[in-house]
Amino acid sequence: MALAVEQPWRPPDSVDAAELVDPIESARAAGLRYVSDLSSGIRRKRAGKGFTYSNGEGRDIRDSGTIRRIKGLAIPPAWTDVWICPDPRGHLQATGRDARRRKQYRYHSRWREVRDAVKYDRMLAFAAALPKIREQTDRDLERPGMPREKVLAAIVRLLEETRIRVGNEEYRKENGSFGLTTLRNRHAEVIGADVHFSFRGKSGKLHRVDLQDRRLARIVKRFLEIPGQELFQFLDESGEAKPIDSADVNAYLRDISGEDFTAKDFRTWAGTILAARFLRETITRPNTRGAKKQLVHxxxxxxxxxxxxxxxxxxxxxxxxxxxxxxxxGLKPVKEKDDVDPYKLSPEERSLLALLSAEAS
Structure with missing residues (x-):
């Protein structure tokens, strides 16, 4: 029995896919309105075992269609400070705070489809830019001392090699969780050519990530010698230690690639590469229940x-x-022979790029 494959949303012919990086354009292309929870919206109040809803003027909402739409959003009962978009075509349908006071979001399904399509369309351009990114980070890693560019290059190389989330300071403060740029010295250990990371990431999950790379190990060891708690710091012209954040990393990626790429593009590329690799390892006839089981695995x-x-x-x-x-x-075997040039895409990456290019044409 053939298995149904969900088809991704594609932009209309009249819309330039590059424009859809802009969230307002994304909403317009999906037939939605771009909205903000700073605007007047529907508020939720607990009433016994259920909830009542009121508009921006404080009047109770009794319209059955609106109530049905709100219930369809499946907003968790534990959320507080709930804001609900009064427009069923708003790209953002609801926000609230969970039990740990973290802000949570409910988006319109069409908005997620558009944004996912944009992200995947970017993948071809990202793959094409990877050799350029690798070559420039290699040059910056060879800079003497500990300048800003060298630290940023090390972070980008670690993003690619470890697939750790880039992280941000706001999330660390609100949730006590860490990403690459917010790691502290206590989260890293260097033993010879090996680097070991151990930290609490998103949702409090413990991550243990090991990397064997002599040059990166040497550089991370030098990071650990810089005074201060932050792992990633550069030394300015006066020798003062300055921290690096995710915005710095994304700006660096834009500078060296000439494109509007971010740290998250590395994880999307890595996820797709890994999926293709693991699926190639399976020996199952296509379009069977066994294939579906192997896909889940x-x-x-x-x-x-x-x-x-x-x-x-x-x-x-x-x-x-x-x-x-x-x-x-249709997943073809990958030729094992690799190129001498370390900056070029690997055979595995080129195979994926060919597949994605064929799908996009």
Missing amino acids: AIARVADELGNTPAVCKKGYVHPAVIAAYLAG
Whole structure:
């Protein structure tokens, strides 16, 4: 029995896919309105075992269609400070705070489809830019001392090699969780050519990531010798230690690639590469129940590598073309011979790029 494969949203012919990076353009292309929870909206109040809803003027909402839409959003009962968009076509449908006071979001389904499509369309451009990114980071890693560019290059190389989330200071302060740029010295250990990271990441999950790379180990060891708690700091012209954050990393990526790439593009690329690799390892006839079972297993392995749930991993980090090709029996073997040039795409990466290019044409 053939397995149904969900087809990703594609931009209309009249819309330039590059424009969809702009969130307002994304909303317009999906037939939605771009909205903010700073505007007047519907508020939720607890009433016994249920809730009542009121508009921006404080009047109770009794319209059955509106109540049905709100219930369809499945907003968790534990959320507080709930804001609900009064417009069913708003790109953002609801926000609130969970039990740990973290802000949570409910988006319109069409908005997620558009944003996922944009992310995957970026993948071809990102793959094309990878050799340029690798060559420039290699040059910056050879800079003497500990200048800003060298630290940023080390972070980008670690992003690619470890697949750790880039992190941000706001999330660290609100949730006590860490990403690469917010790691502290206590989260890293260097033993010879090996670097060991151990930290609490998103959702409080413990991450243990090991990397064997003599040059990066040497550089991380030097990071650990710089006074201060932050792992990633550079030394300015006066020798004063300055921290690096995720915005610095994304700005550096834009500078060296000439494109609007971010740290997250590394994880999306890695997730798709890993999925293709794991699926190639399976020996199952296409479009069978066995193939579906192997697909679930492969996605779970990718999720474990990225520190995501399988559902999030499949929806946000694995290009649909890889899944479709696998179920159709179209994932071709990869030639093992590698190029001498360390900056070029690997045979595995070139194979994926060819698959994605064929899907996009």
